[in-house]
Amino acid sequence: MNAPIAGIPLVSIITFLPLAGSILLVFVRNGSDRAVRTGALAMSVLTFGLSMALYFGFNGASGLPEFVERASWLGRGLDYHVGVDGISLFLVLLAAFLTPLALLSSWRAIGDRVKEFSVFMLLLETGMIGVFVSQNLFLFYVFWEAMLIPMYFLIGIWGGRRRIYATMKFVLFTMFGSLLMLVAIFALHAAYFRATGTYSLTIADLAATSFAPGLQTWLFLAFGLAFAIKVPLFPLHTWLPDAHVEAPTAGSVLLAAVLLKMGAYGFVRLGIPLFPRAAVTFAPALSILAVIGIIYGGLMALVQKDMKSLVAYSSVSHMGLILLAVFSLNFEATEGALFQMLNHGLSTGALFLCVGILYERTHTRLIRDYGGAAARMPVFAGLFLVSMLSSAGLPGLNGFVGEILCFFGIFGSNKVLAGLGVSTVILSASYLLWLYRRVMHGPLKDPQDTRLRDLDRRELAVLVPIIVLMVFLGLFPGTILRKMDASVSHYLDSTKAKPKVVSALRIPLPPAARVVGPADRGR
């Protein structure tokens, strides 16, 4: 494990720099919106710059977390313990990459309470990065829950007409799942202590311990519910369209691009490695729900009248594919799922940005209010098209690589589900291209309407980096996949053979008889 570069706690700095920025912003005088916007943008750009150092410094050969920092915090296993491995590194990068773009995109859209907006955006960034870098379950939960609050404010203050309903639904849905997960964490904490006589909530320690099948089932269900709500898995998805439609553009972007990934990430980081036996048991059921989600989300997207809810349902569909791949539990599918998580973050983020750009001009998101916009906005039309094709998985763009990997893997595990899952390719092409045709082509809805200006420089600066990355990842996916390989194999190993061990919560056994803990595996 490599030490932090020259003793600099890089991961902690990246995690808490946005938080520090938000604290500074609080003390900026009210009214100086421009200074606030610039400051927040500078902070997030700096964070992204530092996270690139993480990328270049990351070795990835061992499959274990790198840049590890560990300090005792509250005692009894509740430690401060962060680091990145091949699975989390790119999600950190995604969050750090999209936050400045989201801030830039709301330069004009958010005119009211700019200071609070910037503060919450930066807090959200700290929460998102924190979830991905946590190597301790307690720390993970703290970030997981804490992150809800900025998003709650972002939707509730700067959202649309039904924003309060949407934000309450979002928070309560998510919290319901995570509170049950909290009880499961308590049970894990207690079971680990009974099994080994020491306290630990380090994820690696827990993953190295095998819990009794009965206990695993309950814990997996509790964790799985929290993650399934977040993904969201059909039929727990109902909060998502509401939240997306009401959220401001920047909120939608981060919600779709990063927050949804946390559910899938949760399965890969915790749900499956900690409770492999239960995960294998429930994988078929979850896969079926994922397939239903793929088809249902796609069909719903076809009939939406609002562009934002169309993209929201497309997220349900795409996330279904990612989960289907995750539960195939083989190498190709897992790499595909992880890669597809990045792709979905980029393409859906870009789509929400595009919808936001249109909305800023005309203040409507209804598809029927548009038509022929391509004539007035040629540059925008091009970028919008690329984002769509990326989302639909056109070869040459990033989405294709992810989908093809996913399908290779899924076919390897279940051909029927794979066959049904492939429908996503057709469905997403249909609803996206149909959307494009209705909005961008055809006669101009109102030739007198001068509001449809083409992109200005700021908007180009928001969209172009994402488009460039889409093309780059489509052409050179190996730059990312190779850094993932070792971690993915390590993860898949952890789901397989483990020393057979029994440790139920209520059954007191003599310590020696119960468990083969990490100590016995030569660690």
Place this chain on the structure above:
Amino acid sequence: MSFMALAPLIAVVAGALVALLFEAFLKRKDHQVSATATIVSLLVAAVLIVRSWGLDLAYFGARLALDPLALILMAVFVLIAAFVLLMSLEYAPRRDINLGQLCGLLLLAVSGLMIMVSSTDWLVVFLGLEVLSVSSYALTGLRRDDRASSEAAAKYFLMGSFAGAFFVFGLAILFGTSGDLSFAVSLSGGSGASAPASLIHVFGLALIVAALFFKIAIVPFHMWAPDVYQGAPTPVTVFLTIAPKAAGLAVLFRVLAPLSGRAGTASLLLQAVAAAAVLTMFVGNLAALRQKDVKRLLAYSAIAHSGYLLVAIVAGDGTSLVFYLIAYTFMNAGAFGVLAALSGKGEEHTSLADLAGLGRRHPWLAASLAVFLLSLAGIPPTAGFLAKFYVFSAAVAKGHVALAVAAVLASLIGAAYYLKVIVAMYMQDAESEPALDRENPALYLVIFLCLFGVVQLGVWPGNLLVLIRQALTGLFQ
């Protein structure tokens, strides 16, 4: 055997007498003297408490023992009293509340609390309880021209006397069956682990527990609580929602913790407590969900929090109980403090509609209240989250998984109404702009200290947690 065991108590009582005497005989109408006497006596008590740490002082044949649990809670009471006093400095004169009387009664109540938490004998507990009760009734009714306040005091007095009668009846039964009123003997009717207590004995114990439940506002003995909490002057509400609860729970903990894990009739009592905990959490939270007045909402939330605290009692875990109490002190005092800051001259502005748009009008007050509410809801990284974390995890570790699940589901309901208040402050626009009190530095100091406490205990409770753990290990094994 040391007279020093009484020192903190004497300091407080002396302060109370001085405050009341000055109030009665000094004709000047500023109440600086009483307030100063109160502050001095609280400081002296604080110093004495700190000096007694680790000495294990006891008096009255060890019926009054300053063990670490008692000392920590006594320190908490001193802190609460200081908060209440600071909050009242401006609040009281503006509502025609006699500050001198408030000071005296407050100190008397604190002395009652101190007796309760340091006693190991039922009769001494009763002594403390009555001192506390009588002063609380008077504190509640301090706004004599206000009908809500008087009604609350009358209600509190009637119901309280009823509970007192329960207590005495229970005492009589205990004494009749065991011939001794010390906790140790009263527990089992003979301390042998296997000896099952006689049914009448458990009945006596149950009556006492019910009387304590009344003080802590546990469902179904909570009926008085919302009206009293809402009707009392806001600083007094802070006191009532925290202090009697803490003392009652400490007594319950001393009595019930040794029962944890035992079989027989004793476990029956614990099961009843667990049921009461579940009931309290759900009734308190569901009732709070429907409130339109934030003070009343917080009153119901105080009932719900009694339920969470009872979970710690069922788990028999003192560390989490004390940590929760301290965290709750900060977040609850802070939340009511903001409400006190929002009230104008003579009237309270605490309805949800009054709070609408507060985020724009008073960003700092609104942000503070938001932090307190998020902490009450148990969202990290605040003290409230860590407190819940420790309590519920103790419950799971002791095998009370169903209780923990009920508790987290109840906190979900809790989150809904705490967030409702935040919605009003930040996501709705003001319909009217009620006039606020002018600057009130002492109150703002309290709010700031609470804010500091909530954040610090949530992020880095290090020393306090270590202190509590050290204090309570080996105390009840």
